[in-house]
Each structure stands twice: as C-alpha cells, then as structure tokens.
Amino acid sequence: MKPTSFDGMTKAPHRTAQLTARWRWLSFGVRAEDTATQVRKIVQVNAGVWLLIGTVLIFNALFWLIGNEALIQSGLWQWPVMLAAPTVWWLNARRHLHAARWLMILLAMVDCLLAVAGGQGTASTVHVYFLLFAVMTPTLFAVEEWPATLILVVTNLGMFLALQFGHWPAHPAFALLDAHTQAMMIQSMVVSCVLILILMTMLTEIAAADNENRLIRLAETDPLTGLPNRRQFRQALEAEGSRMAREGGSFVLGVFDLDHFKRVNDEWGHDAGDQALVHIGHVVQGQLRAYDLVARTGGEEFVLLLPHTDLAEARLVVERIRQALEKDPFTYSGQARVITVSIGLALVSDAATMDQRLRQADEAMYQAKHEGRNRVCCAP
Numbered sequence: 001m002k003p004t005s006f007d008g009m010t011k012a013p014h015r016t017a018q019l020t021a022r023w024r025w026l027s028f029g030v031r032a033e034d035t036a037t038q039v040r041k042i043v044q045v046n047a048g049v050w051l052l053i054g055t056v057l058i059f060n061a062l063f064w065l066i067g068n069e070a071l072i073q074s075g076l077w078q079w080p081v082m083l084a085a086p087t088v089w090w091l092n093a094r095r096h097l098h099a100a101r102w103l104m105i106l107l108a109m110v111d112c113l114l115a116v117a118g119g120q121g122t123a124s125t126v127h128v129y130f131l132l133f134a135v136m137t138p139t140l141f142a143v144e145e146w147p148a149t150l151i152l153v154v155t156n157l158g159m160f161l162a163l164q165f166g167h168w169p170a171h172p173a174f175a176l177l178d179a180h181t182q183a184m185m186i187q188s189m190v191v192s193c194v195l196i197l198i199l200m201t202m203l204t205e206i207a208a209a210d211n212e213n214r215l216i217r218l219a220e221t222d223p224l225t226g227l228p229n230r231r232q233f234r235q236a237l238e239a240e241g242s243r244m245a246r247e248g249g250s251f252v253l254g255v256f257d258l259d260h261f262k263r264v265n266d267e268w269g270h271d272a273g274d275q276a277l278v279h280i281g282h283v284v285q286g287q288l289r290a291y292d293l294v295a296r297t298g299g300e301e302f303v304l305l306l307p308h309t310d311l312a313e314a315r316l317v318v319e320r321i322r323q324a325l326e327k328d329p330f331t332y333s334g335q336a337r338v339i340t341v342s343i344g345l346a347l348v349s350d351a352a353t354m355d356q357r358l359r360q361a362d363e364a365m366y367q368a369k370h371e372g373r374n375r376v377c378c379a380p
C-alpha cells in the first residue's frame, strides 16, 4: 500500500486569501473575521447578481432570435434591473450586507414582474421564478433574520399564486407565436429555474465543504508553525498502527527538543523564540519524505512519524535533519545562531506497543540531552 502523504496538510493559509483565490468574482465584501456562514451568504448573494445578469442576457438573446415583439419588449423592460444589479456588489463591498440581500431579492422580484408586465404575461409561466425566489430566500438570510425570510417567502409564494390563478394577459403579439415556440418558452422558464436552483445548491455545497475543511485544518494544525498538532499526530499514529497490523513491517517514532532554547527567549525575546520554532519546523520538514510527518506537540517539543522505516533508515533521516539545522542558522534582527536539537528514536514493530515506544523515544531524547545534546539516541 502507498504510504499516506501528509504533504499539504501542514500549512494554514489565510482564510480570506484562500476564498479570494477560489471565488475571486464572488467574494466582494468578504472579510477575514467573518464567520463561515456569513462568508457563504455573501458569496451566494454575489453569485445571485451574476445569475440575474446572465439570465436576463440569455433570455434577451433568445427573444431577439425568436423575433417576437411581445418577448423582445419584455426583455427590454428587464434591462434597467439588470443594470442596477451590480449595486448589490457595491453594497456588499461597503459591508451593507443586510441591504445587499434585500436588494438582491427585490431586484429579482421586480425583474420577474417586469417580464410579466412587459409582454409575457402569465402565458410563458415566467412567474414560476417567484417560486424559485421563495426557495432561495432562506439560504440568503441568516437564521436570526427570520422576519425578513418570512416576509419574502410569503410575498413570493403569494405572487406566484396570484399570477397563477389570477392570470395576466400577455402582449397581443405573444399569440402570434406558434404552439411549438409557446411550449418551448414555458419549458425554458421551468428548466432555467431548475438550473439556477442546482447552481445555487452546488455553490452552497462547495462553500460548506470549504468551511468544513478549514475547520478541520484549524483543529489539526499548530497555529504558530503551521505543522500538524498533537491531534493530527495521534490520528496519523493510529492509522499507521492499523496499517502495520494489517500489512506488517515497522515504522519509527521520533521525539526531538530544541537545545538550550531558553537562551534564545532570554537573550532575544519571546518573539525571536517563536520565529525560531517556525524556522526549525521549516528546516525539518524540508528534510522529510512526502509520507513522513513532523508535528509540534508541545512548547518546544516535536515528534516524527516515519512510516515504512527501520531504525537504520530513520537514523539517516534524522542525521540529515541534524546536519541541515547546523548548516542553516536561525537569523533574527540581523543576528545568526545555530539551533540544534536532541532526538530520540524508537522502532515500532508491534502496534500494541505504540504508546510505550513513544514514551521510550522520549526517554531516548532525554538521554541525548544528557550525553551532550545535538545528537540522536535510539531506544533499545
């Protein structure tokens, strides 16, 4: 079996930067301090504007192709709303999020009414869009904004029912359309509503998955170094243990601790100490194979998980780490200082003894400290 790769799980990219990269055209107004739900709703409202503009443009093109006066007129009546729609982006960008949501829905409703009044009447069933708006409203507003949701859902349902049962006559030119084109118009209204609903649902799902991944990353990452934390290390250890129980072989656990780290803090300050920890994490990670794991489990204590490895191979890996640290001094405010580490290793060949071997790797690390630091010791 291919070893698990931990690559890519060790960085904690800034959330807004991540979002902006993915939703460049949908993230107007998103800020780093927003909650996951807020971000999703802002993105949805921004996407709603794109859909409104896109739908009006596509239908206008279709109406001109068909060349019917009633349809062309109803399409033209929608232009002012389409041109006003970017105001929603502007409101979001100015952080008037509540107003932006309201405007988005109201513009969509006015747009639909204009399509009805501008020539289609209820003959094309364009008023089915009011059902779509009723369904979408609860996803745009936060739970605590339920009065707005209630008002808009009831209004949109009411509009649909009123038009469905009240009937609004179409422009006389609509009757000139042959039966086939009239049927196509009705179908295209329903299909476009369903497509928009699918797109909005997918967007919601993608945003929810992004949020979930971000929360998992936060829960499993050390905020200072961006390395996996104790929780992720435990999960990887359990996974490696059960793999070994199934397939045999062995793996190696390592524990390492910075030498005389207190001096860095005392002489250069705590901030320098923090930067030193980041530096060490970076250098160590640069020496590991894709499927090895380094985690920060305590203040200045790190652990290594080296899958599919025996002690001889592990010694080579950690010796490489030790030498890399010697060659790459930590620099702070123009001063350089070599920071070394003491490393303890323990071979695990029986999954049942994993925790005991981890303790023994820790003891081996203390032995390395007692023997003079900047060295590797192996548990018997």
Ligand SMILES: Nc1nc2c(ncn2[C@@H]2O[C@H](COP(=O)(O)OP(=O)(O)OP(=O)(O)O)[C@@H](O)[C@H]2O)c(=O)[nH]1
Binding pocket: 257, 258, 259, 260, 261, 262, 263, 265, 269, 270, 271, 272, 273, 274, 277, 298, 299, 300, 369, 373
């Ligand atoms: N800057 C910073 N310092 C930390 C952090 N966690 C632990 N420390 C410091 O790490 C130092 C550990 O000191 P000691 O336990 O005496 O160990 P040491 O000086 O590294 O000496 P040996 O381990 O015996 O080589 C203390 O000064 C802690 O304040 C952290 O997150 N940031």
